[in-house]
Amino acid sequence: MGFHLNQRLLLVILTAAAAAAAEEQKCPTKCGNVNIPFPFGLTELCSLNTSFIITCNKTLSQPIPFLKIDPKVRVLDISLDGQLHVSLPVATSCVNNTIGESEDENWLFEFKLKPFHLSSKQNKLTVLGGDAAGVVYDQGSRSGRLYITTACVSVYSGLDKEPTNDESCSGTFCCETPIQQRLSEFYIYSANIIINNFTKSFQSYPCGYTFLVKDGAYNFSMTHLINFNRTNTFPVVLDWAVGNTCIDAQKNASSYACKSKYSECHNAIVGPGYHCKCSTGFQGNPYLPHGCQDVDECTEESDDCLKGRSTCSNDPEGSYTCLCPKGYEGDGKINGSGCVIRSNRKIIIAFSVSGSILALLGGTLFVCCTLKKRKLNRLKEHFFQLNGGQLLQQQIGRYSGSNELTKIFTVEELKDATHNFSEEMVLGAGGEGTVYKGILPDNRTVAIKKSRISNPNQIEHFINEVILLCQINHRNVVKLLGCCLETEVPLLVYEFVPHGTVYDHLHDQTKSLRLTWKRRLQIAVETSGALAYLHSATNAPIVHRDVKTSNILLDHNLTAKVSDFGASKIIPLDRSQLTTLVMGTLGYLDPQYFHSSQLTEKSDVYSFGVVLVELLTGEKALSFERPEAHRNLAVHFHSSMNEGGLLNIVDSRIIDEANVEQLTDVANIARHCLRLKGEERPTMREVAMELEGINTVEKHQWEKVNLSSEETETLLKATPSSSFSVDGVNRRSMHSGSDTLNRIISLSLTSGR
Known part of the structure; x- marks a missing residue:
């Protein structure tokens, strides 16, 4: 027991001696351009304990500080608020292009930083490379086993042509994920993922890089994959504290780290330990006996003394007073009693009180109005920035x-x-x-x-x-x-578009207008024309990405208007597709886009095909009231068409008024739009031309088809023609004037501008 007491006494003596030596400036306080404030120091005598020793490497042209407990950790900045900014080495794994084996030796780094910890919410694990992975293992568990706490995988894009613009760090060539645990002993591990196409991936990007970095301190660029310097450093935030808790530390004054008389102890917000801070009115280093110095409010003009009437006098105990001139009395402050003449005291007090009240009321009203106006303007500006x-x-x-x-x-x-x-x-x-x-x-x-x-x-x-x-x-x-x-x-x-959505009028009996076949065909023509305009007549192609009947509104003339562009994307002129997060509505969503995340204009074509089927059948795009195999309207439509059962699925509300050949032609267009492969679908311009052609035939009565009920059923049960042509209107109702009609249709697509 005596041995342990002697050790404790020695530790207390060393701690007190270190603080005194640091205060007397016997200890160096800089290494290169980095300040080393106590409790940190460059020697054992100049630091709180061995964990806080900083090693200054002076072999380079510019001295560089490192943690003594782990020389791999370079110190960038030390904050007395309890944070230590450091940089850790980059774990690198490179693959031999011919045999697919790792050739780099710096693929694993071990760190033992106790008592320091990785900040749990300020750091990210970042991985660069094609088909590369990075892992952080926790080796500080009591069981002695390694646990994966954080992992991230960056994958090769799979594109034939590499992107030329910088990408976000979202998983392709770069991934990042937050560090959610406070770790003091851990490994950083980098590895390459060998998959079937590793030859193409690793020929272009043979190396993977894994590193920790402070959140927001790294911005990914595609050039980093080629020109990345593995000796680069990025800031990482460590938490530090002293002791256990303020209560335990204050029981032993000699080992209590808050040495300044004007300091306060605050328990660490995260994890064990405490921090020392200078009291209000003081500033400096609270870990030194005389480290907290009085702030002279009078010099800094932070006082509220009456200017020109009272004199500010600083109090070395952390406050100040306002002295009235000779012959006056009061506290000398703006919001206090001020300075008044001692003679005629009662009259002066009465006038002063009345004047003060009036001035206070007027000043308060003025200040409140001013502050309210400023607050409102700041709030508006805040929302302006917040809302983009x-x-x-x-x-x-x-x-x-x-x-x-x-x-x-x-x-x-x-x-x-x-x-x-x-x-x-x-x-x-x-x-x-x-x-x-x-x-x-x-x-x-x-x-x-x-x-x-x-x-x-x-x-x-x-x-x-x-x-x-x-x-x-x-x-x-x-x-x-x-x-x-x-x-x-x-x-x-x-x-304002007053008549609601097409969806309401098709499916909600309480809101519905009667949509005749003629009106439904007109809605299809107007919607397809709008989508064709978006795809081909704007500065750059615009993909709506959420085409559905609930996004088609009807105005007072029942004219269709496409709405809700919150999910839309502009496809650059030099690209035919975009890789995006999948967005859309089930039932209308392009299966190819859903599985590949490759967005093209043909994704809108598929969704419009579902809208056409919805107009034909009056059925919802996704309905659990239908049998399981037919819950998806597109699947139900394909099945019925393949069985020659178009008559069975056409909306009973329009079957008696619709031109049978028109129904067949529109169904055939929908069938082409719903092809699984996007390249086999027509463009929206071609779809719009076809629908306009059908509608024009109806308007001008170029040909009337009168069929008996037996002929009608035969035509509807027939398999629709697969002769949908992108070069011209290919229907039986069109005569030799089809070339002229195509020109008319082409002009109509731009008539909406």
Whole structure:
């Protein structure tokens, strides 16, 4: 027991001696350009204990500090708030292109940093390479076994042509994942994943790189895969603290680390230990006996003394006083009693009190109004930035040739228009937000969409919808009138389309208008024309990505208008497809896009094919009321067509009025749109031309088909023709004037501008 007491006494003496030596500046406090504040030090005598010793490597042109407990860890910055910024080496694994074996020796690094820990929420594990993996193992468990705490895999894109633009670190060539555990003893491991196409992957990118980095301190670039310098360093945040808890430490004054008289102890927010901080009115190093120095408020002009009437006097105990001049009395402060003449005290007090009250009331009112106005402006500016205002400005700059927003509305204007967003004004609600009916001061009726954004990542979808709608000017696309970014959630103002959605009128008996076959065909023609315009008549092809009957609105003339562009994407002119996260609605979603994540214009063609079938059959795109094998309308349609049963699935509400040949032709178009392979589907322009041709025949009565009921059933049960042509209208109802008709149809596609 005596031996242990002597050890403890020696430790206390060394700690006190180290603090005293550091304060007397007998210890060096810099290594290169890095400050080394106590409790850290460059020697044992100058540090709190051996764990806080910093080794200064002076062999290089610029001295570099490292942790003595692990010389692989370079120190970048030391904060007395309990954080240590360091950099760790990059684990590298390279593969021999011919045999697929690792050739690099720096594939595994072991770190023993106790008592320091990786910050649990400020660091990320990042992996670069094609088909590379990185793992963090925890070796600090009591069982002695290694546990995987964090892992990340970056994969080869699989594209024939490598992308030329920088990509986000989202799994392709680069992946990153947060470090969720506080680790002090761990391994960083890098490996290559050998798969069937490793030859192509590793010939281009033979090496994988794994490293820890502070969140936000690394931005991925494709050039890093080729020019990555494995000696690069990235900041990593470690947590540090001293002792166990404040209560335990304060029981023994000699070992208590908060040496300054004007310091306070605070338990560490995360993990064991405590930190020392200077008291209010003091600043400096609380771990040194005289480290916390008084802040002279008078010099820094942070006092509230009456300027020109009282004198500020600093108190070395951390405060200050305001001294009134000779012949006056009071506290000398702006918000206090001020300085008053001692003579005629009662009268002066009465006038002073009255004047002070009036001045206080007036000043308070003025300050409140000013502060409220400033707060409101700051709040509006905050919401403007939060809702993507800067991103919106950048995007508008990129598309300088497009129309700018018609109007930027204030939140007060939209509150008045919607009776403060009353529930009575709600037109509909969905996953993307709520739509309100509003009446502007000029008596225009509008639809106001309040987006439902739960995290910053969804801001991009909102800005995407604004930018897309600014570029679109088509009679069959809902028109954007303006937006408001001053609220917690962004608002979009559209033209009001009064008759709801096609989905409602097909499936909701309480809201439905009777959609005749003629009207359904017109809806198909107008919708296909709008989609063809998006694909081929804009500056760059726009893929809607969520074509469905609930996104097709009907105005007062029952004219179709395509809406909801929150999920839409612009495909650059130099690319035919985009790799994206799969978005869309089940039942309408392109199977090829669903499985490959490769978005093309043909994905909209498939979704429009489902819309055509929905118009033909009056059935929902996905219904659990149908047998399991036919729950998906596209599958049900294909099955019925293959069995020659078109008559059995056509909506009974239109079967008696529809031209049978038109039904057959439209079904044939839908069948081509629903082909599983995108390259076998027609373009939206070709679909629009075909539908316009069918509709033109009906309007001009070029040919009337009168069939007996027996002929009707025979035609409907026949297998639809597979002669859908992309070069011209290929139907029996078209005569030798088809070339002229094609020219008419081609012109009609751009008539909406």
